[in-house]
Amino acid sequence: MTTFTEQQKRFWSPQVRELEPYVPGEQPKIQNLLKLNTNENPYPPSAKVVEAVQSVLANQADVLKLYPDPDATLLKQAIARQQSVEVSHIFAGNGSDEVLAHIFKAFFVQDKPLLYPDISYSFYPVYSQFFALKTIEVPLTETFEINIADYHQPNGGVILANPNAPTGRAVTLNQIKQLLEQNADSVVVIDEAYVDFGAESAVTLVNQYDNLVVCQTTSKSRSLAGLRVGYAIAQPHLIAALEAVKNSFNSYPIDRFAIAAAVASFDDQAYFEQQCEKVIANREQLVAQMQQLGFEILPSKANFIFATHSQHQAIDLAKGLREQGVIVRHFNRPRINQFLRITIGTPEQNQRLIDSLKQIL
Amino acid sequence: MTTFTEQQKRFWSPQVRELEPYVPGEQPKIQNLLKLNTNENPYPPSAKVVEAVQSVLANQADVLKLYPDPDATLLKQAIARQQSVEVSHIFAGNGSDEVLAHIFKAFFVQDKPLLYPDISYSFYPVYSQFFALKTIEVPLTETFEINIADYHQPNGGVILANPNAPTGRAVTLNQIKQLLEQNADSVVVIDEAYVDFGAESAVTLVNQYDNLVVCQTTSKSRSLAGLRVGYAIAQPHLIAALEAVKNSFNSYPIDRFAIAAAVASFDDQAYFEQQCEKVIANREQLVAQMQQLGFEILPSKANFIFATHSQHQAIDLAKGLREQGVIVRHFNRPRINQFLRITIGTPEQNQRLIDSLKQIL
Structure with a gap:
């Protein structure tokens, strides 16, 4: 610079x-x-993506003159179908990086420190600095594994990538349950950017745990990095905090092409x-x-x-x-x-x- | 809610x-x-927008698997051509709402209060609350005009919409110069979402004033509200602050469709x-x-x-x-x-x- x-x-x-x-x-x-x-x-x-975008271009792309749906309802419905969750359990944003930024603001600006692994997605310390958070970087084991017991200490939130980046190592659903249970008064975020390549998704735990937020993206397993669509799945009282943050920052983060293309991708299982x-x-x-x-x-x-x-x-x-x-x-x-x-x-x-x-x- | x-x-x-x-x-x-x-x-x-988006769809939209250029260089170059400014004077984001959010964070988190009109874009008080700013809402005159002299008071920044919303009234370039000169130690932001419908743009003042940020959007005069592209024009020392904020929040805010479509629009003067x-x-x-x-x-x-x-x-x-x-x-x-x-x-x-x-x- x-x-x-x-x-x-x-x-x-x-x-x-x-x-x-x-x-x-x-x-x-x-x-x-x-x-x-x-x-x-x-x-x-998916080839369905091309068709979906073509439909936005109809009539000299006339529809582009209009704002997109600020709630991206069609997108949330498509995610809900694919993930077998309620629409009210979904938050959508401009890539999972934006979703993560809103998560940090919505949940982690607390008196107690945020916990995350010393080796993980390198945006976590950046967000933490941006929002002036106290943090504890919890060391991975010698073999670069997450030891869930290490996250049993006072905190204002926990975030893990599963599988972790850049190691690629995954934790099991049972480990995530343990993490959720030992931190019942903090929000636990599982960042599943890479989950579709063989790890177990925590989305199935969302109904059971009121402190769980799962974050996913269309950038990796859906071949849509060029599109910028990410989303979070959680119970409505957590989604509401994300919506409050988003609507204090940028009401229309997902454009018409991105909504149409992502819907088509979710519908082509x-x-x-x-x-x-x-x-x-x-x-x-x-x-x-x-x-x-x-x-x-x-x-x-x-x-x-x-x-x-x-x-x-x-x-x-x-x-x-x-x-x-x-x-x-x-x-x-x-x-x-x-x-x-x-x-x-x-x-x-x-x-x-x-x-x-x-x-x- | x-x-x-x-x-x-x-x-x-x-x-x-x-x-x-x-x-x-x-x-x-x-x-x-x-x-x-x-x-x-x-x-x-512009019909050129359709062609540009078609080119992104080539080969089963294969290019969508790749992240967009995080710096949106082609877009900045197109804006630079159209606005007759240097590429280094441009910041681009996901709609001018996101650009404004970054502006508030980059410049207005100060000990002194931000000044803006009591009647103006209703997102300004929302951003102010979001970033916990001190603010003074400066009353418009009885005839809903901005009185520049009212902004001659200690402040940590000034933001005006020109033309103002929802009044539609514009200030002149001479008034903006007066505002810039009486606030030489604060950033003055002119939000020109509607400038192309008859007001005078302050972009021509950017080289002259080191405290000026002009914000524009493709959502209004370019019929691209569905796309989410906004931008700021200012001297490089101000653009750098915006880039630092953006890259602490979301590195890739503008997707491949939006970049291609906006470039085509700027090139069809x-x-x-x-x-x-x-x-x-x-x-x-x-x-x-x-x-x-x-x-x-x-x-x-x-x-x-x-x-x-x-x-x-x-x-x-x-x-x-x-x-x-x-x-x-x-x-x-x-x-x-x-x-x-x-x-x-x-x-x-x-x-x-x-x-x-x-x-x-």
């Missing part, structure tokens, strides 16, 4: 001068790039399941191939793997791959700086990754 | 329990409705000018017709008018219009509860409004 003078920065709100924003995985504009750095799906969205199965199969194949190359890989329930090699510096591997046009994510942070987070591609893409690694190792 | 028990609300962040969210103009689902309540454009967007001229001509005709019916109408530079009738209660007129399927906006607030805010339609729509009014008066 360009540096500005104190004279120029006097205009900034004091807190904003101290912010350390989130850094998204890069989106380079390079020909013949193999982009395995932002956990996007290698397959296109067969395609969704097929694509998730493909990604899972590709992952298992890639894991086997990389293990043969000497990598250790954490057990992943996500559309990425977290891999380390005892004979090679992770940062050198990332650099070597980059020279061959393959981009993976390396986090230069304590504990995980010898790991690479690699998004699962198609079999052909994964083969290119393996071929590139063979050149380097 | 459903009422929840204290037991249920213990999960909410304490501040969120007190929020009074914004209430958007209703979006009723009624057949043959004439919707003159949310200041939408009566004309469709001829259509844009033509449609704005039509709306202005329709406004002048409607004003004349309503004056003949005994309405007093504030001088409007917007795509709406603010009208009152000495012989009729505004709320009764709104109700009578509604019975005929014509929806206008009535604000049940002091000083303006005898006014109706009426969006400018096509000549045919405006004629239907006039015919409906004749039935009531």
